[in-house]
Amino acid sequence: MEEILIKNANKAVRNTGKQNLRSIHAKMAGKPRKADKRLQVISLLWNYAKDKLDWPIGDNPTKGIDHYGKQREFEPWPDWMIGKLSEAPDTVRTAAELILGTGQRPNAAISMEHRRFSGDWMEVLDEKGGEYFETYCPKDLRDYLSSRELKGKHVLAKNLTEPLGYDAVEKSFRRWRNNLGETAKPYVLHGLRKLAIIRLAEAGCTDAEIQAVTNQSPEMVAYYRKKASRKALSKAAQHRRT
Known part of the structure; x- marks a missing residue:
């Protein structure tokens, strides 16, 4: 309100x-x-x-507008789609690198300013709490950012002072995704955050370590740890067949 x-x-x-x-x-x-x-x-x-209040304002204008409703779970991207990022437009690849490297929700990652990165550390936004917290910046992300030309105060810059914005990045992403074929259509930018969490779990991180990166609830961390464990166990099981 x-x-x-x-x-x-x-x-x-x-x-x-x-x-x-x-x-x-x-x-x-x-x-x-x-x-x-x-x-x-x-x-x-x-x-x-x-x-x-008997205001003479006519019929409710929200009537007839379809709601998005309950959303399906955002699936983590498959390896083949991550591999295609090297050929993606700069906007799409940079957004993907930011989401994967920071573990933030897409909107927060896309809006990041250069000043949030300082050496080995970065400040990331907990959107639900509305607060920034400091966490370690992975080397892959540091190396990628250092290779890009600074065009404004934001990593994905619309101009010198404003970020490019989620809508513009998402539209660019959808164009790129559509060119990858039908198998790519189920995947969205938010799936990269899920993949970041699963990668941390697969690397053997504790729940506390994952929370230090993503600031998620213990329940959400446990959920994605279970998903990562299932993948690891299935891989080990299939290797035993050979």
Whole structure:
């Protein structure tokens, strides 16, 4: 409600249109649960104003806009798709390197500033808590960033002061992914964060070590550790057949 108030306090409620709300919902597609919740809050406020306060504002404009609903699990990228990153556009590869190296959610990784990197260390954002915390920066990511030309204060820069933004990166990613064929279509940018966690688990990191990188809950760490363990066990089992 506070976000809605900040952006719309000086606007007339009756001018809110379905087309505008549909556009807002689509722009938030990268965070489908948040996008759906935005529509739900607007719907509740609209109904209260119309039915309880008797405001003459007409029909609820959120009616008929399809919600994203419950999302399927984001699958970690397969090795063959990671291998294709060397041929990807700079925007896509850089975003992928940032997500994999930092373990952050895509939006936070894509918005990173150069000042967040200092030698062997980096400051990453816990989006849920809204706070930065310091963690070790892997050498692969340090080497990749040092090979790129600085074009602004952000790693993925739109201009000297602004980041490129999630929507622009996601569109570039989808174009690249579509060229990889049907087998690539199930995978999204968020799957790289899952892969980062699984790689840490496969490397033998403890739950505490993984949490120090990703700042996730113990339950989420345990879930992805189980997934990593299953892969390792299946590999060992299949090798015994040969």
